[in-house]
Amino acid sequence: MADAVDKVADNVAKLVLDEETGDMVTKNELKKRIQKRARKAAAAANRSNAQQDKSSSAQPAAKPAKPEERVIDPDAMFKQGFLNEVYKLRPSKEVVTRFPPEPNGYLHLGHAKAIAVNFGFARYHGGRTILRFDDTNPDAEKGEYFVAIEETIRWLGFTPSEITYASDNYQRMYDLAEKLIKMEKAYVCHCDDVETKKQRGGEDGLSPRYRCEHANQDVETNLRKFRGMRDGEYEPRSAWLRMKQDIVNNPNPQMWDIAAYRIPKDQEPHYRTGTKWRIYPTYDFAHCLCDSFEGITHSLCTTEFIMSRESYEWLNKLLVDFQPMQREYGRLNLSGTIMSKRGLRTLIESNVVRGWDDPRLYTIKGIRRRGIPPGALLSFIYELGVTTSITQVSIKRFEQSIRVYLERTVPRLMLVLDPVPVVIEDGEEQDLDIPFSPKDPKLGSHTVRLTKTVYIDRSDFREVDSKDYFRLAPGKTVGLLNVPHPIKAVSFTKDETTGAIKEIRAVYDKEGKKPKTYIQWVPEGSLPAEVRIHEALFKSDSPGSAPGGLLSDVNPNSETIWPNALIETGFHEVKRRAPWPAAEGEKTGEVGPETVRFQAMRVAYFALDSDSTDDKIVLNRIVALKEDSGKNA
Ligand SMILES: Nc1ncnc2c1ncn2[C@@H]1O[C@H](COP(=O)(O)OP(=O)(O)OP(=O)(O)O)[C@@H](O)[C@H]1O
Numbered sequence: 218m219a220d221a222v223d224k225v226a227d228n229v230a231k232l233v234l235d236e237e238t239g240d241m242v243t244k245n246e247l248k249k250r251i252q253k254r255a256r257k258a259a260a261a262a263n264r265s266n267a268q269q270d271k272s273s274s275a276q277p278a279a280k281p282a283k284p285e286e287r288v289i290d291p292d293a294m295f296k297q298g299f300l301n302e303v304y305k306l307r308p309s310k311e312v313v314t315r316f317p318p319e320p321n322g323y324l325h326l327g328h329a330k331a332i333a334v335n336f337g338f339a340r341y342h343g344g345r346t347i348l349r350f351d352d353t354n355p356d357a358e359k360g361e362y363f364v365a366i367e368e369t370i371r372w373l374g375f376t377p378s379e380i381t382y383a384s385d386n387y388q389r390m391y392d393l394a395e396k397l398i399k400m401e402k403a404y405v406c407h408c409d410d411v412e413t414k415k416q417r418g419g420e421d422g423l424s425p426r427y428r429c430e431h432a433n434q435d436v437e438t439n440l441r442k443f444r445g446m447r448d449g450e451y452e453p454r455s456a457w458l459r460m461k462q463d464i465v466n467n468p469n470p471q472m473w474d475i476a477a478y479r480i481p482k483d484q485e486p487h488y489r490t491g492t493k494w495r496i497y498p499t500y501d502f503a504h505c506l507c508d509s510f511e512g513i514t515h516s517l518c519t520t521e522f523i524m525s526r527e528s529y530e531w532l533n534k535l536l537v538d539f540q541p542m543q544r545e546y547g548r549l550n551l552s553g554t555i556m557s558k559r560g561l562r563t564l565i566e567s568n569v570v571r572g573w574d575d576p577r578l579y580t581i582k583g584i585r586r587r588g589i590p591p592g593a594l595l596s597f598i599y600e601l602g603v604t605t606s607i608t609q610v611s612i613k614r615f616e617q618s619i620r621v622y623l624e625r626t627v628p629r630l631m632l633v634l635d636p637v638p639v640v641i642e643d644g645e646e647q648d649l650d651i652p653f654s655p656k657d658p659k660l661g662s663h664t665v666r667l668t669k670t671v672y673i674d675r676s677d678f679r680e681v682d683s684k685d686y687f688r689l690a691p692g693k694t695v696g697l698l699n700v701p702h703p704i705k706a707v708s709f710t711k712d713e714t715t716g717a718i719k720e721i722r723a724v725y726d727k728e729g730k731k732p733k734t735y736i737q738w739v740p741e742g743s744l745p746a747e748v749r750i751h752e753a754l755f756k757s758d759s760p761g762s763a764p765g766g767l768l769s770d771v772n773p774n775s776e777t778i779w780p781n782a783l784i785e786t787g788f789h790e791v792k793r794r795a796p797w798p799a800a801e802g803e804k805t806g807e808v809g810p811e812t813v814r815f816q817a818m819r820v821a822y823f824a825l826d827s828d829s830t831d832d833k834i835v836l837n838r839i840v841a842l843k844e845d846s847g848k849n850a
């Protein structure tokens with residue numbers, strides 16, 4: 218018997234997934250099926266092209282690369298292309314970069330790119346990266362965001378050389394603002410938004426630009442007023458410090474006497490400096506100066522800041538010695554979802570999702586809870602590379618990249634979403650040694666007890682057989698994954714009220730031909746689990762601009778729950794051996810439930826959800842096994 222079992226394990230290793238039907242089949246069978254489908258497709262194409270030029274439909278589809286051929290070089294984006302050019306512009310011995318989030322929300326997928334670019338660039342060149350909180354707007358910032366942001370960076374496998382805060386430099390920046398006034402390069406202005414807009418060319422931007430009277434104040438007046446702003450003599454928004462740039466002649470709006478200091482409306486105490494300051498520097502004043510204070514050699518940001526480069530360099534040249542270099546790369550946008558904080562808040566407040574970490578969201582918290590490993594997220598970003606163009610990607614492409622990563626790195630188990638018992642009448646109990654990976658023996662194996670009654674998925678049985686159906690039906694034979702002999706259904710019973718199948722009876726088919734299809738099963742004594750299958754949260758590709766508003770675009774079927782799923786007990790070992798895989802960021806420190814990842818054969822990739830308890834297993838689908846989730850033939 219042991220021989221037979223070994224042989225079966227060998228055979229299972231050779232099975233492949235039929236992506237169209239979700240069946241596990243032999244390579245030969247898959248080849249036949251593909252040929253048959255190609256013949257059918259060609260016949261259909263011929264029919265529809267009868268009056269047209271046939272040449273276009275005759276193109277064979279490009280063969281997708283095998284997962285193992287697609288391992289990404291994480292350094293490729295620094296070795297060539299845009300980031301290599303940036304380095305060549307300033308080939309510094311000690312590269313210092315910074316990642317500068319505003320602590321006003323949780324990070325999202327786009328930020329993962331910024332983290333990979335900044336930390337990766339410095340790491341590649343043997344330098345270091347500072348995590349700098351751009352905390353210049355106390356009305357929007359909260360302590361919990363500082364903590365979560367740092368945790369996310371570490372989860373992605375990066376270590377800041379230092380954690381700094383723009384607010385550490387408030388006094389120094391204030392002193393430099395006074396210096397700027399004394400240089401006659403800044404003035405306190407009292408114009409409101411309407412008047413300021415007029416100075417900048419009006420609504421259409423076409424009227425002549427001009428300076429207001431405040432620009433003519435002398436240094437003493439400006440200093441007195443600026444100190445008055447600092448000391449609370451002005452109401453919020455009634456006075457602001459403006460840089461004296463070139464509003465009339467320079468075509469760049471970033472040079473139109475932009476704000477340097479403001480008195481925030483809400484006067485919320487600052488998370489770190491409390492009520493010490495009533496005035497705060499703007500991004501345009503603070504960012505370039507902080508970059509200089511910290512010796513940032515390459516200040517890498519997204520292309521919305523291209524025009525800011527001029528004011529960045531203008532201010533630094535006037536006030537500080539060390540000149541950092543700003544360069545801009547394209548943002549990463551994902552279609553079919555939203556990442557803006559305001560939109561995310563709407564979803565949470567309307568109870569559309571469970572919170573900031575809902576697995577359907579593309580916050581990094583959500584991505585993490587869904588079970589996507591940090592290495593997979595990074596390899597997706599490395600695969601896209603970095604240029605100056607905005608990278609617009611579909612969820613499908615994102616998921617395909619994650620799937621390829623998981624395929625190589627997580628163990629396999631058997632899970633049944635909607636179990637139906639099959640009594641194998643001539644069955645005898647035996648232990649089967651099942652490998653965690655059909656391809657990688659290093660992952661080891663585990664024992665599954667083959668019981669007389671096993672559970673298969675309801676969708677793998679049909680009361681009435683048909684020619685194109687290859688799974689279980691009365692009189693039909695199907696293979697059970699990893700089991701020496703296939704089974705043939707002999708009878709079944711139904712629930713009288715619901716009509717649902719209650720029990721299937723089967724026998725081993727030891728003499729017949731090798732089955733065409735193998736299905737997954739679990740034995741008696743398997744573990745109950747709640748399985749959550751998530752689909753796209755939105756119906757359209759651009760929910761942010763949906764005609765009826767964001768909420769009208771929500772897909773009402775974005776979550777399906779299978780409350781009575783069963784998973785084989787090999788799950789215990791997978792859980793004990795987590796994280797899967799042990800990649801940077803999860804290798805050390807506390808590992809969360811989401812690191813318990815596996816492929817449920819023929820179903821999907823799953824991870825343990827944080828709603829799980831010692832008594833209850835809750836699983837999230839990370840991604841489907843193939844692009845379209847509907848698996849039934
Ligand atoms: N979609 C994105 N792609 C690449 N980099 C991004 C993206 N969004 C933000 N970043 C970068 O991350 C860094 C920190 O961002 P910060 O939190 O200040 O961003 P933000 O622009 O306010 O983000 P959002 O408003 O989308 O939450 C910045 O350098 C910013 O340019």
Ligand SMILES: NC(=O)CC[C@H](N)C(=O)O
Nearest residue numbers: 317318319351517518519
């Ligand atoms: N220069 C930058 O990278 C911009 C960072 C800044 N916190 C912002 O997005 O507003």
